[in-house]
Amino acid sequence: MRNGGESGSKPIVVFGATSDVAIALSRRYAQEGASLILVGRNESRLTAVADDLRVRGALHVRTLLQDSLTYDDHPTLVESLFTDHAPAKFYFFQGSLPDQAACEASFEVTREAVEVNFLSIVSYLTWLASALERRPGEKGAAGGASIIVVSSVAGDRGRGSNYVYGASKGGLTIFLQGLRNRLHKSNHGVLTVKPGFIDTKMTADIEKGGPLWAKPEKVADDIRLAADGGRMVLYTPWFWQFIMLVIKSIPEGIFKRLSL
Numbered sequence: 001m002r003n004g005g006e007s008g009s010k011p012i013v014v015f016g017a018t019s020d021v022a023i024a025l026s027r028r029y030a031q032e033g034a035s036l037i038l039v040g041r042n043e044s045r046l047t048a049v050a051d052d053l054r055v056r057g058a059l060h061v062r063t064l065l066q067d068s069l070t071y072d073d074h075p076t077l078v079e080s081l082f083t084d085h086a087p088a089k090f091y092f093f094q095g096s097l098p099d100q101a102a103c104e105a106s107f108e109v110t111r112e113a114v115e116v117n118f119l120s121i122v123s124y125l126t127w128l129a130s131a132l133e134r135r136p137g138e139k140g141a142a143g144g145a146s147i148i149v150v151s152s153v154a155g156d157r158g159r160g161s162n163y164v165y166g167a168s169k170g171g172l173t174i175f176l177q178g179l180r181n182r183l184h185k186s187n188h189g190v191l192t193v194k195p196g197f198i199d200t201k202m203t204a205d206i207e208k209g210g211p212l213w214a215k216p217e218k219v220a221d222d223i224r225l226a227a228d229g230g231r232m233v234l235y236t237p238w239f240w241q242f243i244m245l246v247i248k249s250i251p252e253g254i255f256k257r258l259s260l
């Protein structure tokens with residue numbers, strides 16, 4: 001386990017803490033008696049999640065209210081994460097699935113999708129990376145902190161049906177590759193998570209069913225395992241790695257004719 005026992009004094013930070021996958025993951029930590037710092041934009045939802053985690057055994061739960069698009073507030077929030085103990089893990093779950101047709105009809109809708117899924121996380125990570133570099137981790141198994149960011153398989157290839165979301169996630173994936181390269185020098189890790197379809201409130205309007213759909217608890221468990229194991233990239237469930245290998249190998253001349 002990176003950075004020792006999670007039920008110890010080092011807190012776990014969860015951005016986008018009201019996400020269904022984030023809640024499933026935070027519950028696992030709560031059951032182990034961990035301390036959590038939850039960041040979210042909706043006060044009543046954030047309070048409900050915090051109360052639930054306390055009941056489930058969390059040692060300490062702190063909530064930080066912030067809409068991720070208020071960039072000027074990011075440096076202060078990031079610094080405040082380090083006031084007591086330097087956290088062991090920083091999870092980023094925030095995201096939104098925009099309507100592709102609405103994006104095509106309006107740059108404003110496109111811009112908001114890119115901001116929520118990409119730019120706002122880039123802003124947080126810009127401040128966080130510098131904060132971590134000022135606190136380098138020890139070399140070896142114990143290591144430093146871990147940054148775990150949920151991207152998507154949608155970022156592996158642009159498709160006509162959701163390329164604004166896909167481009168935001170693809171940009172995020174590339175950003176994380178560079179950040180991993182940078183933070184390796186100060187012994188901090190970066191994990192990029194690429195889920196396939198998950199049954200959450202984000203996909204409430206999509207017809208579900210079949211083996212490609214996963215429950216948030218399954219994805220949360222995969223993420224936890226990969227984060228503790230110091231992995232760099234995770235496809236979850238695992239079979240998406242092979243699905244995306246096939247999708248990425250289709251020549252562009254054929255791909256552009258497909259209805260995907």
Ligand SMILES: NC(=O)c1ccc[n+]([C@@H]2O[C@H](COP(=O)([O-])OP(=O)(O)OC[C@H]3O[C@@H](n4cnc5c(N)ncnc54)[C@H](OP(=O)(O)O)[C@@H]3O)[C@@H](O)[C@H]2O)c1
Nearest residue numbers: 016018019020021042068093094095152195197198200202
């Ligand atoms: N569901 C899928 O099929 C799927 C597939 C691949 C990747 N993902 C990714 O997995 C992550 C978790 O998603 P989920 O499925 O658990 O969806 P979810 O339950 O809808 O969670 C989305 C989270 O993003 C937050 N958020 C949205 N806009 C925000 C903003 N402007 N500022 C701050 N927070 C904002 C939401 O906050 P509120 O609760 O306040 O709305 C919520 O906490 C996302 O990054 C998503 O892109 C999901």
